[in-house]
Amino acid sequence: MWRDTPLIYIITETLRKMNGSVKDEDLFKEVKKNANYEVSFSDFLRALMSLEIRGVISVSLIRENSRMITYLGEKE
Numbered sequence: 001m002w003r004d005t006p007l008i009y010i011i012t013e014t015l016r017k018m019n020g021s022v023k024d025e026d027l028f029k030e031v032k033k034n035a036n037y038e039v040s041f042s043d044f045l046r047a048l049m050s051l052e053i054r055g056v057i058s059v060s061l062i063r064e065n066s067r068m069i070t071y072l073g074e075k076e
Contacts, residue, residue, distance in 0.1 A: 007047040010034050012056060015071040024048070024059075024067040 014030045015022070028044050048069065051057045058070045 004036055007031070007035070007039060007043060008051055011044075011047055011051060012071075015057065015069065018071075021068050021070045023062070024069055027069055 010031055011027070014027060014034055018027070018030070024044075028039075028041060031044060032039050048057065048059055048067075052059050056072060058072055060068045060070070062068050
């Protein structure tokens with residue numbers, strides 16, 4: 001199944017709208033609402049890792065299985 005909008009773009013746009021830091025659980029709920037297709041949590045984590053490697057977001061571990069995601073902005 002082809003996705004209309006790539007998951008990393010949905011995550012980026014959702015983070016821009018939420019302004020600031022957000023817990024991964026809350027972000028996942030918002031991304032699932034905004035996506036026109038089914039998003040698994042493993043795909044979500046994979047997309048977060050890709051965005052962190054690119055320097056778009058920062059992911060901090062709060063406690064086991066709980067992360068804080070901070071939007072850093074687009075890199076040029």
